[in-house]
Amino acid sequence: MSHYESPIREPLIQGENITYTKITDDIVATTEKAPPLSWWIGFGISAAFALLGVVAILWTIWQGIGTWGLNKTVNWAWDITNFVWWVGIGHAGTLISAVLLLFRQKWRTGINRAAEAMTIFAVICAGLFPLIHMGRLWMGFFIFPYPNTRGPLWVNFNSPLLWDVFAISTYLTVSLLFWYSGLMPDFATIRDRAKGKVRKAIYNALSFGWTGTARQWQRFESLSLILAGLATPLVLSVHTIVSFDFATSVIPGWHTTIFPPYFVAGAIFSGFAMVETLMIITRKVLKLENYITVGHIESMNKIIVLTGSIVGVAYITELVIAWYSGYLYEQYAFANRATGEYWWAYAIMMGCNVITPQLYWIKKFRRNIVLTFVLSIFVNIGMWFERFVIIVTSLHNDFLPSSWLYFLPTWVDVAIYLGTLGIFMTLFLLFARAFPVIAIAEVKSIFSVSSGEARRRELAKDKGLEASYEGSFGTQYADGKVTDTNNI
Amino acid sequence: MASNKYIVGLFDHEDRLIDAVRACKKENVEITDTLTPFPVHGLEHELGYDDTRLHTAGFMFGITGTFVALSVMTWISTSSYPLNIGGKPHFALPSFIPITFELTVLFAAVGMVCVYCIRNGLFPGAVPRILDERITDDRFALSFEIDDHTPASKMEKIVALLKGAGAVDVKVKEFEDDMDMFEVETSEVSDLLPSNQAPKAANAKAETKKVLSDEEVAAKKLTLLNAVGTVDAGSKDDLKEIKGIGPVYEERLNELGIFTFSQVAKLTVEAREAVEDLTGFPGRVEREDWIGQAKELMNR
Numbered sequence: 044m045s046h047y048e049s050p051i052r053e054p055l056i057q058g059e060n061i062t063y064t065k066i067t068d069d070i071v072a073t074t075e076k077a078p079p080l081s082w083w084i085g086f087g088i089s090a091a092f093a094l095l096g097v098v099a100i101l102w103t104i105w106q107g108i109g110t111w112g113l114n115k116t117v118n119w120a121w122d123i124t125n126f127v128w129w130v131g132i133g134h135a136g137t138l139i140s141a142v143l144l145l146f147r148q149k150w151r152t153g154i155n156r157a158a159e160a161m162t163i164f165a166v167i168c169a170g171l172f173p174l175i176h177m178g179r180l181w182m183g184f185f186i187f188p189y190p191n192t193r194g195p196l197w198v199n200f201n202s203p204l205l206w207d208v209f210a211i212s213t214y215l216t217v218s219l220l221f222w223y224s225g226l227m228p229d230f231a232t233i234r235d236r237a238k239g240k241v242r243k244a245i246y247n248a249l250s251f252g253w254t255g256t257a258r259q260w261q262r263f264e265s266l267s268l269i270l271a272g273l274a275t276p277l278v279l280s281v282h283t284i285v286s287f288d289f290a291t292s293v294i295p296g297w298h299t300t301i302f303p304p305y306f307v308a309g310a311i312f313s314g315f316a317m318v319e320t321l322m323i324i325t326r327k328v329l330k331l332e333n334y335i336t337v338g339h340i341e342s343m344n345k346i347i348v349l350t351g352s353i354v355g356v357a358y359i360t361e362l363v364i365a366w367y368s369g370y371l372y373e374q375y376a377f378a379n380r381a382t383g384e385y386w387w388a389y390a391i392m393m394g395c396n397v398i399t400p401q402l403y404w405i406k407k408f409r410r411n412i413v414l415t416f417v418l419s420i421f422v423n424i425g426m427w428f429e430r431f432v433i434i435v436t437s438l439h440n441d442f443l444p445s446s447w448l449y450f451l452p453t454w455v456d457v458a459i460y461l462g463t464l465g466i467f468m469t470l471f472l473l474f475a476r477a478f479p480v481i482a483i484a485e486v487k488s489i490f491s492v493s494s495g496e497a498r499r500r501e502l503a504k505d506k507g508l509e510a511s512y513e514g515s516f517g518t519q520y521a522d523g524k525v526t527d528t529n530n531i
Numbered sequence: 532m533a534s535n536k537y538i539v540g541l542f543d544h545e546d547r548l549i550d551a552v553r554a555c556k557k558e559n560v561e562i563t564d565t566l567t568p569f570p571v572h573g574l575e576h577e578l579g580y581d582d583t584r585l586h587t588a589g590f591m592f593g594i595t596g597t598f599v600a601l602s603v604m605t606w607i608s609t610s611s612y613p614l615n616i617g618g619k620p621h622f623a624l625p626s627f628i629p630i631t632f633e634l635t636v637l638f639a640a641v642g643m644v645c646v647y648c649i650r651n652g653l654f655p656g657a658v659p660r661i662l663d664e665r666i667t668d669d670r671f672a673l674s675f676e677i678d679d680h681t682p683a684s685k686m687e688k689i690v691a692l693l694k695g696a697g698a699v700d701v702k703v704k705e706f707e708d709d710m711d712m713f714e715v716e717t718s719e720v721s722d723l724l725p726s727n728q729a730p731k732a733a734n735a736k737a738e739t740k741k742v743l744s745d746e747e748v749a750a751k752k753l754t755l756l757n758a759v760g761t762v763d764a765g766s767k768d769d770l771k772e773i774k775g776i777g778p779v780y781e782e783r784l785n786e787l788g789i790f791t792f793s794q795v796a797k798l799t800v801e802a803r804e805a806v807e808d809l810t811g812f813p814g815r816v817e818r819e820d821w822i823g824q825a826k827e828l829m830n831r
Contacts, residue, residue, distance in 0.1 A: 063568060063669030188607065197612040200604045201619070206629040213633040217640045224644060227653065232568070232667040251648065252657025255666055257578055259651045260570040265585045266647045273589075273636050284629055484569040 055150055056490055058333035063487050066334075070481045071233055073329045078476055081328050089468035096462010099455050100175055108178050110455040117438045117450040122176045123288075124430040125460050128313070129169035129467075130211065130285055131306075131426060134278055135314025136162025137218050140225075141274035144267065150342050152485040153334045156229075157325060158318045159222040160478070164470040165317070166215045168463040173207070175459070203287035210284040217277055221270045227253045228263070229479040282310040289433065295376035296437035299364070305357035309426060312350035312396070315343050316422035323416045325475060334481050337410050344409040347422065351400035354429075358397065372442070380436040384449055388428050389436070395425025535707065537563065537674040538686065539662045540693030541700040545571045548671035551696030552577045555673070560689055566662060566672040585650075589643040596638025600631040662704050670699075677703075751805040755787060758802035759794040768792045772828055775819035795825035 056066070078086075103110055113120055136158040143151035174183050186208050188198045198205050230250035237243040253259065286306035289297035319340065326335040365377040381389050399421050402408045409415075440447045474480070542548045545567065552574070555562050565578060608614070609621045648654060666672050675689050693701050767790040770781045787809060789795065798806065803816045816822070 067668045188603070195611060197607045199614065199616070200608055200630060201616055201623055201626040203629075206633075209630045209633040209637075213637040216637060220640055220644045224647065228569075228667070231659075235661065235664040235667045247657075247659070248655045251653035251655055252659040253651075253653060253667075254659045254661065255566045255568060257565040257567065257571075257574050257580065259653075260567065261575045261580060262583050262585055262647055262651055264570050265583045266643060269586050269589050269643060270640060273593075273640055276632075277636050280629070280632060287629075488569040488571075 053336075053338050055153060055336065055338065056333060056486065057336050061333070061490065063490070066487055066490065067232055067236070067483060069331065069333065070479050070483050070486070071236055073331075073475065073480060074233060074477055075236075079328065082472060082476065086469065086472045089465045089472060092461050092465025093469045094462075094465070095458050096460075096465055099458035099462055100171070103175055103455055103459065104180050108176065110453060112450060112452040112456050114448055114450070116441055116446045116448045117435055119438065120431075120435055120450050121452050121456040121460060122172045124427065124434055125463060126169050126172035127285055127306075127430045127434075128427050129165045129172075129463065131282065131310035131313040131430075132317045132423075133162045133165035133169060133214070133218075133314065134282060134307075134310040135318045136160070136165075137214075137221065137274050137278045138311055138314065139318070140221060141271040141278060144271040145275060148342075149489045150339050152482055152489050153336070153339050154318060154322055154343075154481075155485070156222075156225065156478075156482040157322060157475075157480050158314075159218060159225075160474045160480075161318060161321060161471060162218050162314075163215065163222060164467050164474075165314075166211065166218065167470070168467050170211060170215070171463060171466075203284060203291050206284045207288060210281045214277060214281045217270070217274055221267075221274060224263070224266055224270070225482055225485070226478065227251050228255060229483045231255065232483050233479065279307055282306045294437050295370075295372040296380065296433065299361065301357055301360060301364070305354065305361075308350045308353035308357065309396075309429060312347060312354055313422060313426035315346050315350070316419040316426070319343055319347075319415055319419035320423065321471065323412060323419070325480060329475065329480060331481060334486060337412065340412060340415055341406075341409045344403045344415060347418075348400050348403035348409075351396055351403075351422070355397035358393065375440075376437055379440055380432060383436065383440065385432060385436045385439070388432050392425050392428040392432050395421040396429060399425075536677050536703065536705045537662060538677055538689050538693075539675075539700075539702055539704050540673045540689075540696075540698040541663055541665070541702075542671040542673075542697065543669065543699050545574075545671055547697045548673065549574065549577055551673055551693060551698065554692050554696050558688065558692060560675070560685075560692060562673055563676040564662075564672075564674045566666045566674065568667050568669060568671070571671070585643060585647060588646045589639045592642025593635045593639030595642075596635040597631055599638070600634035601627060604630065660706055663700075674704075748809065751809055752787060755789075755802045755805040755809070758799045759789060759797045761788060762790050762794060764790055766791060768828070770795070773819075773821050773824045775821065775824075792825040792829045796822055796829060798822055 058065075108122075111120070111122065136155070139151050139158045140155045143155075174180055177183055177186075186198065186205070188200075227250050230246050231253035234243055234246035234250050237246055283303040283306065286302035290299060290302040292298060322335050323340070326332050362377050362381070365373045368374070379385075399418055402414070402418065435450050439450050540551065542551065548565070548567070548571065552562065552565065556577070556579075562578065565574060567574070604627045605622060608623070608627075613621045662672055662674055663670055673693065677686060690701055764785070767785070770776050770784060770789075770792070771778060773792075773795065776784070784790075784806070787806065789806075798816060798821070807816060
C-alpha cells in the first residue's frame with residue numbers, strides 16, 4: 044500500500060485540531076441531534092411530492108397506461124426517459140466507490156457513502172418505471188425466468204429488455220451489499236456512543252455486531268477491494284445494456300454502435316452532477332464543510348468537464364456519421380432532432396450538457412460553489428432532455444408521415460416523474476438523518492495517512508522544522524515489508 | 532471462547548499499537564485480539580496473519596454464477612423452449628454474454644458477502660464483546676485472554692509491555708456468558724494500576740480483603756457509614772445506572788450498606804478510600820466520577 048502523496052495537494056479534511064474523536068463527533072452528530080428546521084421543510088416537501096407520485100402510480104395501475112401521453116407513434120416517452128435518467132444518476136455512487144477505490148483516489152472517502160446511498164435510491168426510482176409500464180404490475184414476476192405451468196413458457200434471453208432486468212437487479216443488489224458492508228463499522232461507532240438502550244440495540248443490529256478486530260478489518264479491506272473490482276465492470280455494463288434497449292432496435296437515431304460508451308459517459312456525467320447537487324446542500328445543512336471540501340467539489344468538476352466533453356463529442360459524432368452514412372432516414376432523424384419541432388429540447392440538451400460545463404476548464408469556476416450548484420442542476424436538466432430527445436424525436440416522426448405526431452405529457456406523466464423525485468429526496472433525507480453520511484472509518488484512515496501527513500508537513504514548514512519532521516511520521520509498508528520510521 | 536476475561540491495553544495512536552504488537556512478538560506474548568477504529572495498514576503483517584482467502588471464495592462463487600447462467604440459458608433455449616427468432620440459432624452465445632456476466636458478478640458478490648459475514652461472526656442480533664466503547668472512536672486496543680490459572684508473572688509481563696509501549700489505559704474486562712450487550716457496559720472492570728502491583732492486581736479483590744484485618748474492616752465500615760448515613764434497604768436505587776458500577780459491584784456496595792444515589796453522592800474523601808479499600812478497586816470512584824453521576828441521577 045505504498046503511495047506517494049504530493050506535498051502540494053491540499054488536505055482532504057479541513058479545519059482546526061482534527062482528531063479521530065472530532066471526526067466521529069462531527070459525523071455522528073447529525074444522527075444524534077434533532078434535525079434542523081430546514082430538514083423538516085425539505086422532508087415535508089419531498090414527502091408531499093412522493094405522495095403525489097404514489098397517487099399517480101396508483102391511478103396508472105387502476106386505469107392503465109392510457110392515462111399517459113403515449114400514442115401509437117410515440118409509444119415510449121417519459122417513462123423510459125425517466126428510467127434511463129434515474130439509472131444514469133445511479134452510476135456515480137458505485138463509480139465513486141469502486142473505480143476511484145481501484146485508482147486509489149482518496150478524495151472519494153468524503154463523498155462515497157452519500158453517493159452510494161444516492162445510487163441505491165436512484166436505482167429504486169428507475170426500477171419503478173419498467174414495473175408500472177407493464178400495465179399489469181401484479182404480473183411483474185413474469186419477467187424472471189422460473190419454471191412455470193405456462194408450458195413452461197420462458198423469457199427471451201436474446202432480448203436486451205431482459206438483459207436490463209438482470210443488469211438492474213444485479214446492480215441494485217451489488218451496490219446495496221457494497222454500501223452496507225461499508226456501513227457496518229460506522230453503525231458500530233454510533234452504537235458505542237449511543238446513550239439509550241433502544242438506540243444501542245437498533246444500531247447494534249444494524250452493525251451486525253461489528254467490533255473492529257484486525258481479522259475483521261483484514262477481511263473488510265479484501266471484500267471492499269474485490270467488490271470494487273466486480274462493481275467496476277458492472278457499472279459500465281449496466282448503462283451499456285440500457286443503451287442496447289435502443290441500439291439493437293432498427294429505429295433511425297437509435298441504431299448506432301456509439302451508444303454504449305456514449306451512454307456510460309452520460310451516466311457518469313449526470314451521476315456526478317446529482318452528487319454535487321446533493322452534496323452541496325448536505326455539507327451546508329449538516330455542517331460538514333470540513334469533510335466535503337472545495338477540493339472535493341473541484342475533483343468532481345474535473346470529472347464533469349471530462350464526461351461532459353465526451354458526451355459533446357458523441358453528439359457531434361452522431362451528426363457527422365448520420366451525414367456520412369448517406370442513409371436518408373438517418374440523416375432526416377438527426378436533422379429533425381436539431382431543427383425539427385423539438386429543436387428547443389435539443390438546444391437545452393446541447394446548452395446544458397456540452398456548453399456550460401466547459402466553464403470548468405477554468406480553476407476559479409471549478410472551485411466556485413454557487414456556480415457548481417447551478418451548473419449541476421443544469422446538467423441534471425440537460426441529461427433528462429438528452430434522453431427525451433433521443434427517445435421522442437426518433438419516434439414522433441416515424442416512417443409514415445401520416446402518423447407523425449407531437450408528443451405532449453399528461454398530468455400523470457408529470458406527477459409520476461415529480462413523485463420519483465419526491466421518493467428519492469425523502470429516502471435521501473431519511474438516510475442523512477439516521478445513517479452516517481460520511482464513511483467515518485475510511486475518513487479516519489485517510490486522515491491518518493494523508494491529511495494528517497500533509498497537515499504535519501504544513502505545520503512543520505510553518506515552524507521551520509521541515510528537515511526534522513521529514514520522515515518522522517507514519518509507518519510505511521510495501522509488499523508486506525515494514526520500514527519503521529517511527530521510533531518513539 | 533475459552534475465557535471470559537481479558538487484559539485490555541488501549542493506545543491513542545496506531546503507531547504505538549504497532550510498537551506494542553512488535554514488543555509482544557519479541558517477548559513471545561500471544562495477543563488474543565487487536566481492535567482498531569479503522570483498518571491499520573500493515574497490522575496484519577505485524578500480527579503474522581495469513582492472507583484472507585475471501586477472494587478465492589469470491590472466484591468460486593463467480594465461476595458458479597457463470598456456469599449456472601450459461602447452462603440454464605442453453606438448456607432453455609435449445610431444449611426446454613426452443614423458439615425460432617428470425618431463423619437465428621437457438622444456441623446464441625453472444626446474446627447470452629450479458630446475462631452470464633451479470634450473474635457471475637451477482638453470485639460472486641452475494642456469496643462473498645455471506646462468507647465475509649459468517650467468518651467475521653456478523654449477523655443482525657449478534658452480541659459483541661465490547662472491550663472499550665472508544666475502540667470504534669479513537670482507541671486502538673490489544674486484548675489478552677486470561678483466566679484463573681494464568682500465572683501472575685505473565686500478567687505482570689503483559690501489563691509492563693503495554694505500559695512500556697505507551698498504553699493510555701490498561702484494564703481487565705470480564706464478561707459473563709449469559710449477559711447481553713447492555714450489561715457489557717456495566718460489567719466488571721477492575722484496574723491493574725499501579726503497574727508495580729500488577730501481578731497482584733488481577734486478584735485484587737481477594738487479596739486486599741485478606742490484607743485488612745477484621746478490626747480495620749470494621750473501622751472502615753464505620754467511617755463509611757458515618758459519612759454516608761444509613762438507609763433502609765427497601766429504598767434502594769439501581770446503582771448500576773452509575774457508569775462503572777456493575778451488578779457484582781452493586782452487590783458489594785449493598786453489603787457495605789450503600790443502597791442509594793444520595794449515599795454515593797455523600798462519599799467524602801475518607802469514605803471514598805474506605806469503599807475502595809473494602810472492595811479492592813483503587814481510584815475508581817474519582818476517575819469515573821461516581822459522585823457527580825449520583826448527584827445527577829438524584830436530580831432526575
